[in-house]
């Protein structure tokens with residue numbers, strides 16, 4: 288049965304819910320798990336013409352965010368950060384340019400949900416000017432309206448990163464519907480979407496993994512993938528633990544098989560050679576703040592440098608794109 292589901296996925300057939308569930312439930316270190324990982328890798332290579340990408344994210348601010356996603360270090364309820372800080376415009380520009388110089392194929396700008404939108408557009412405009420015109424700029428922001436989506440497009444963003452997270456509406460205060468609406472606004476404004484099955488924890492049921500995988504498929508993204516939750520010391524969710532890298536590699540492969548080949552990329556985060564070997568063709572480097580870190584500067588901690596992400600992909604047997612993302616340009620042809 289598993290072999291026929293895998294064959295169907297490799298023929299680019301659309302997997303049904305029960306088929307995706309069956310793939311998730313295969314025990315690790317079995318012949319079938321190896322089959323899934325090999326097939327996930329093959330489909331990932333086919334979708335991006337065997338050329339992986341490294342994208343970079345700059346976190347612009349640290350704040351106590353009232354949205355209170357329980358897995359996030361910015362959530363006010365987690366009381367991780369005492370002080371609110373922001374990168375100066377000069378620092379933000381310098382970090383974006385550094386990532387580009389180091390070989391990032393797209394640049395993401397992340398803020399907490401309570402960062403002023405008008406200011407974000409202003410900072411993004413300056414960064415847009417400072418980057419090479421071909422380097423895609425990607426917004427990683429809270430939920431937004433259709434007019435705001437159009438403003439993002441006008442400011443020079445090529446796309447957004449957005450996800451209906453595992454536990455959305457339960458471990459966050461955001462209804463699933465609002466996250467979906469934001470993705471719809473992005474599509475209507477001509478912004479491309481990157482998404483992911485995240486943040487995966489040991490408590491998530493197969494049913495929820497399947498439902499959220501299908502949401503990433505329905506979003507018609509440029510890439511999907513899977514990322515695990517990193518426990519934040521001292522927070523309630525830390526007691527739930529963390530999914531192993533071996534299990535994440537399996538999940539990364541299943542997500543790749545569940546999405547059509549027209550979805551160019553498959554990400555994993557944090558960057559990891561097991562996930563990359565199992566079919567993750569996109570890794571992110573990070574600078575500034577990040578929601579999985581308890582320090583305001585994530586470089587050298589949870590945030591990996593662009594060059595190290597590239598080395599991780601190479602270690603996993605990938606060739607890595609040099610230059611602007613082909614996926615944001617709408618193709619993955621060699």
Ligand code: SF4
Nearest residue numbers: 352354356359399400
């Ligand atoms: S994930 Fe985003 S919206 Fe949620 S608490 Fe963190 S910064 Fe706020």
